[in-house]
Amino acid sequence: xxxxxxxxxxxxxxxxxxxxxxxxxxxxxxxxxxxxxxxxxxxxxxxxxxxxxxxxxxxxxxxxxxxxxxxxxxxxxxxxxxxxxxxxxxxxxxxxxxxxxxxxxxxxxxxxxxxxxxxxxxxxxxxxxxxxxxxxxxxxxxxxxxxxxxxxxxxxxxxxxxxxxxxxxxxxxxxxxxxxxxxxxxxxxxxxxxxxxxxxxxxxxxxxxxxxxxxxxxxxxxxxxxxxxxxxxxxxxxxxxxxxxxxxxxxxxxxxxxxxxxxxxxxxxxxxxxxxxxxxxxxxxxxxxxxxxxxxxxxxxxxxxxxxxxxxxxxxxxxxxxx
Amino acid sequence: xxxxxxxxxxxxxxxxxxxxxxxxxxxxxxxxxxxxxxxxxxxxxxxxxxxxxxxxxxxxxxxxxxxxxxxxxxxxxxxxxxxxxxxxxxxxxxxxxxxxxxxxxxxxxxxxxxxxxxxxxxxxxxxxxxxxxxxxxxxxxxxxxxxxxxxxxxxxxxx
Numbered sequence: 001x002x003x004x005x006x007x008x009x010x011x012x013x014x015x016x017x018x019x020x021x022x023x024x025x026x027x028x029x030x031x032x033x034x035x036x037x038x039x040x041x042x043x044x045x046x047x048x049x050x051x052x053x054x055x056x057x058x059x060x061x062x063x064x065x066x067x068x069x070x071x072x073x074x075x076x077x078x079x080x081x082x083x084x085x086x087x088x089x090x091x092x093x094x095x096x097x098x099x100x101x102x103x104x105x106x107x108x109x110x111x112x113x114x115x116x117x118x119x120x121x122x123x124x125x126x127x128x129x130x131x132x133x134x135x136x137x138x139x140x141x142x143x144x145x146x147x148x149x150x151x152x153x154x155x156x157x158x159x160x161x162x163x164x165x166x167x168x169x170x171x172x173x174x175x176x177x178x179x180x181x182x183x184x185x186x187x188x189x190x191x192x193x194x195x196x197x198x199x200x201x202x203x204x205x206x207x208x209x210x211x212x213x214x215x216x217x218x219x220x221x222x223x224x225x226x227x228x229x230x231x232x233x234x235x236x237x238x239x240x241x242x243x244x245x246x247x248x249x250x251x252x253x254x255x256x257x258x259x260x261x262x263x264x265x266x267x268x269x270x271x272x273x274x275x276x277x278x279x280x281x282x283x284x285x286x287x288x289x290x291x292x293x294x295x296x297x298x299x300x301x302x303x304x305x306x307x308x309x310x311x312x313x314x315x316x317x318x319x320x321x322x323x
Numbered sequence: 324x325x326x327x328x329x330x331x332x333x334x335x336x337x338x339x340x341x342x343x344x345x346x347x348x349x350x351x352x353x354x355x356x357x358x359x360x361x362x363x364x365x366x367x368x369x370x371x372x373x374x375x376x377x378x379x380x381x382x383x384x385x386x387x388x389x390x391x392x393x394x395x396x397x398x399x400x401x402x403x404x405x406x407x408x409x410x411x412x413x414x415x416x417x418x419x420x421x422x423x424x425x426x427x428x429x430x431x432x433x434x435x436x437x438x439x440x441x442x443x444x445x446x447x448x449x450x451x452x453x454x455x456x457x458x459x460x461x462x463x464x465x466x467x468x469x470x471x472x473x474x475x476x477x478x479x480x481x482x
Contacts, residue, residue, distance in 0.1 A: 004351050004437075007355045007358070007437055008357055010441070011358025011359045011437070011441060012359065012361050012362055013358075014358070014359065014441045014444035015444040015445075017444075278355070278434075279434075
C-alpha cells in the first residue's frame with residue numbers, strides 16, 4: 001500500500017491527458033491547408049501562451065516548458081525524471097566538444113531545458129573541468145574531446161558520446177526500481193541499436209565501427225545483429241524478425257520514414273500500459289514521454305507543411321498517439 | 324479478566340479497525356479526487372461520491388460497536404450488565420468479522436475508488452459503470468456486518 005504517494009499527481013495527469021492530441025486531432029492538423037492554418041489550429045487548441053509569437057518553434061518550445069512546469073508543480077521526486085534528459089545532456093556535451101575543438105560557433109544547437117545548459121557545458125569542456133559533469137558523462141567527455149582534437153573525426157566523437165549516452169540510460173534503467181524506467185531504458189537502447197545497425201547496413205560500415213557504437217541491451221544479441229548488419233538490410237530485417245521485432249523488420253523493408261515512425265511508435269507502445277495504472281510514478285513519466293511524442297509529431301507536420309509535402313506524405317510520417 | 328472486558332475490546336476493535344480502513348480509503352480516494360478537481364472543478368460531485376464509498380466500513384464498525392456496548396449495558400445509563408466470560412468472549416468474536424473485513428475491504432475499496440476516479444477524469448459519462456467497481460467491494464463489508472450483527476444479537480449475557 002506504499003505506492004499511493006503519487007495518487008494525487010496521477011489523477012491530475014489523468015485529467016490532463018484529455019488535452020493530449022488524439023489521432024483525430026492530428027488528422028485535423030494534417031488537413032490544415034498550410035503552415036499558417038496549422039499554427040492557428042494549435043493556438044485554438046491552447047498551444048503556446050499569451051506572449052508566444054505565432055511561430056512554430058516558439059509554440060513548441062513553450063509547450064515543452066509547460067510540460068515540465070506541470071511536473072514540477074506536482075512536487076514529486078524529480079530524480080526519477082533524470083533519465084529522460086540524458087539524451088539532451090549528451091547532445092549538449094557533443095555540441096560543446098565540437099564547438100570548443102573547431103572554434104565554430106553554432107547558435108541554437110544546445111538544449112537549455114536540462115541540467116547543464118550551453119554556457120555551463122562550454123565552460124566545462126573549455127576548462128576541461130570534467131568533474132563538474134555527472135559521473136556517467138566524465139569519461140565520455142574526456143575521450144570525445146581528446147579524440148576530436150587528435151583525429152578531427154567528428155563521427156568518431158559522436159559515436160563515443162552516443163554510446164556513453166546509451167550506456168548511461170541502460171545503467172539507469174537497471175538500477176531503477178520503477179518499471180517504466182526499466183522499460184524506457186530497454187526500449188531506448190534497443191531502438192538506438194536497431195537504428196545504428198540499419199544505417200550501418202545501408203552505408204556498409206565495418207564490424208569494428210558497430211562494436212564501438214552499439215550498447216548492450218537485454219532483447220538483442222549484438223553479435224548476431226552486427227553480423228547481420230555486415231550482410232545488408234535484409235539480413236538485419238531477418239534477424240529482427242527472429243528477435244521479436246517483427247514490426248521493425250517490416251518497417252525497414254517499407255521505407256526510411258516508415259522505419260523512423262516505428263522507432264517512435266515503439267516508445268509509445270512501451271508507455272501505453274501506464275494509461276491503466278492508477279498508482280506509482282509510471283503515468284507521470286508516460287505523460288512526459290507522450291507530450292514529447294506529441295510535440296515531435298506536430299513539429300514533423302509543421303516542417304512538412306512548410307516544405308509543401310502532400311498530405312499523404314505527412315500521414316506516412318505521423319506517429320502513433322498515446323491517447 | 325471478566326467477560327465485559329472482552330466484549331468491550333471487541334466493540335473497540337470494530338470501531339478502530341473498520342474506522343482505520345475507512346480513513347485510509349477515504350484519504351487515498353480524496354487525494355485522487357483532489358487531483359482531478361484541480362484540473363476540472365466541474366467533476367467535483369462525481370469524484371466526491373467515489374471518495375465517500377470507502378467511508379461506509381467505518382460506519383458499520385461504529386454500528387456494531389454501539390450494538391455491543393448496548394448489549395453489555397454500557398449505553399443507555401442502566402449500568403453495566405453481568406457478563407460471563409463465555410459471553411464476553413463470544414461478543415468479542417462476533418465483533419471480529421466487521422473489524423477485520425471492514426479494515427481490509429475499506430483499504431481495497433479506497434484503491435478501487437482511485438482507479439474509478441481515473442475513469443471519471445477521462446470519461447465522465449461512464450460514471451455509473453465506474454461506480455460499480457468500488458461498490459462491488461462493499462458486498463463483503465455488508466456480509467461481515469450482517470454476521471457480526473446476527474451473532475451479537477444471538478449471544479445471551481450469561482452462558
